[in-house]
Amino acid sequence: MREKLDPSPHGKLGYPDFSDGGKLSANDKQLHSGINTMIIGVPKEVKRDEYRVALLPVGADELTRAGHRVLVERGAGLGSGLPDHSYADHGAELVDTAADVFARADMIIKVKEPQPQEIALLRSGQVVFTYFHFAADRALTEGVIASGATAVAYETLRDDQGRLPLLTPMSEVAGRMSIQEGAKYLERPQMGRGILLGGVPGVAPAHITILGGGVVGANAAKVAAGFGADICLLDVNMDRLRYLDDIMPANVDCLFSDRHVIREQLRLADLVIGAVLIPGAKAPRLIEREDLRLMKPGSVLIDVAIDQGGCMETSRPTTHSEPTYIVDDVVHYCVTNMPGAVGRTSTYALCNVTLPWALAIANRGIDAAATALRPVAHAVNVFQGEVTNAAVAKTFGLKQSTRFGV
Numbered sequence: 001m002r003e004k005l006d007p008s009p010h011g012k013l014g015y016p017d018f019s020d021g022g023k024l025s026a027n028d029k030q031l032h033s034g035i036n037t038m039i040i041g042v043p044k045e046v047k048r049d050e051y052r053v054a055l056l057p058v059g060a061d062e063l064t065r066a067g068h069r070v071l072v073e074r075g076a077g078l079g080s081g082l083p084d085h086s087y088a089d090h091g092a093e094l095v096d097t098a099a100d101v102f103a104r105a106d107m108i109i110k111v112k113e114p115q116p117q118e119i120a121l122l123r124s125g126q127v128v129f130t131y132f133h134f135a136a137d138r139a140l141t142e143g144v145i146a147s148g149a150t151a152v153a154y155e156t157l158r159d160d161q162g163r164l165p166l167l168t169p170m171s172e173v174a175g176r177m178s179i180q181e182g183a184k185y186l187e188r189p190q191m192g193r194g195i196l197l198g199g200v201p202g203v204a205p206a207h208i209t210i211l212g213g214g215v216v217g218a219n220a221a222k223v224a225a226g227f228g229a230d231i232c233l234l235d236v237n238m239d240r241l242r243y244l245d246d247i248m249p250a251n252v253d254c255l256f257s258d259r260h261v262i263r264e265q266l267r268l269a270d271l272v273i274g275a276v277l278i279p280g281a282k283a284p285r286l287i288e289r290e291d292l293r294l295m296k297p298g299s300v301l302i303d304v305a306i307d308q309g310g311c312m313e314t315s316r317p318t319t320h321s322e323p324t325y326i327v328d329d330v331v332h333y334c335v336t337n338m339p340g341a342v343g344r345t346s347t348y349a350l351c352n353v354t355l356p357w358a359l360a361i362a363n364r365g366i367d368a369a370a371t372a373l374r375p376v377a378h379a380v381n382v383f384q385g386e387v388t389n390a391a392v393a394k395t396f397g398l399k400q401s402t403r404f405g406v
């Protein structure tokens with residue numbers, strides 16, 4: 001049976017008044033002692049140029065209707081066009097500082113991996129539900145392990161068909177956006193070759209090579225095909241290639257990815273999109289520095305896989321404020337949080353898929369949820385200081401706990 005919230009509200013929204021500077025109030029404590037209720041905290045994202053937020057007002061509504069308490073840091077939704085009152089009107093309590101959110105919440109829901117100032121606020125036993133991408137960041141991994149918090153990673157939540165449903169919408173956004181950005185950086189004032197993706201009658205369109213035909217790659221190919229470009233989509237999974245070959249328009253060729261094919265493509269390409277993934281592991285490196293010599297000056301590399309370390313030797317993480325740099329006359333774009341720039345679209349796309357899992361974890365508690373629900377077991381990367389994800393343990397040579405049997 002779910003414990004009911006204290007029915008004696010003090011706040012104007014019918015929720016207890018939490019104006020005690022972040023310490024646990026009597027009502028917080030009562031909630032903590034309950035079986036199936038949680039305090040859920042939504043901090044404002046602090047990563048540079050990140051405009052998404054981890055919860056929509058409808059999410060605050062659903063969680064509070066399920067008996068949970070929702071704390072939202074003031075201003076958290078503004079980057080996505082969601083004002084504070086839209087949360088307060090749906091049962092959330094607005095909180096002034098991230099420190100208060102982290103101090104009081106049983107579960108933090110975020111978008112990006114905790115930044116150093118956020119890692120310092122994590123508490124033992126606290127659940128953090130967000131993107132982590134541990135394999136690309138040793139300091140983050142060590143910081144979360146040391147905190148004793150439980151890291152539930154969006155990117156490794158795996159459904160029964162082996163899909164990654166919490167990665168999919170952001171990959172859809174990044175894939176579609178990669179062509180939009182590629183088109184921009186091929187323009188001469190942006191140091192590109194001065195190529196229009198679709199060409200014009202009498203002038204050839206751009207050649208686009210897409211490494212990886214998963215969600216990012218397929219979405220990039222679809223948008224690029226709409227522009228009228230010539231596209232080669234490469235993958236190592238033959239079943240996937242057969243499927244893509246069936247559904248893609250005539251201006252998309254689907255090729256098996258090996259070193260020779262990739263090098264041949266680099267000679268032809270105006271724009272290369274890196275979209276490979278080995279789930280939970282560092283991205284395979286497919287383009288070496290010496291390979292850049294094969295490319296035309298002013299061609300553009302967009303390494304979408306940069307959040308997993310990147311698939312090009314010369315890739316290094318960049319931000320929306322300074323998205324590009326040039327190596328050997330090739331423009332590199334390696335923004336780690338591409339969907340952040342289209343915050344409103346991305347927030348809705350993300351929250352549509354994360355809310356049911358946030359509810360499942362809040363309703364059961366993380367231990368019971370990970371035991372009962374296989375997708376959640378896959379999502380737990382670190383459980384109270386123990387690494388439970390095999391790929392993360394392997395990447396950093398750490399012992400893996402098989403607590404949840406995955």
Ligand SMILES: NC(=O)c1ccc[n+]([C@@H]2O[C@H](COP(=O)([O-])OP(=O)(O)OC[C@H]3O[C@@H](n4cnc5c(N)ncnc54)[C@H](O)[C@@H]3O)[C@@H](O)[C@H]2O)c1
Nearest residue numbers: 170171174212214215216235236257276277305336337338
């Ligand atoms: N930078 C960003 O803002 C951003 C946003 C979303 C996703 N991503 C990243 O984009 C990458 C791709 O994501 P996804 O959702 O498309 O993954 P996915 O699993 O759907 O697709 C990855 C594809 O790569 C293929 N692949 C693996 N090794 C390959 C190789 N050597 N050559 C060619 N193909 C190979 C796989 O067979 C698979 O089809 C991931 O690293 C993801 O984290 C980045």
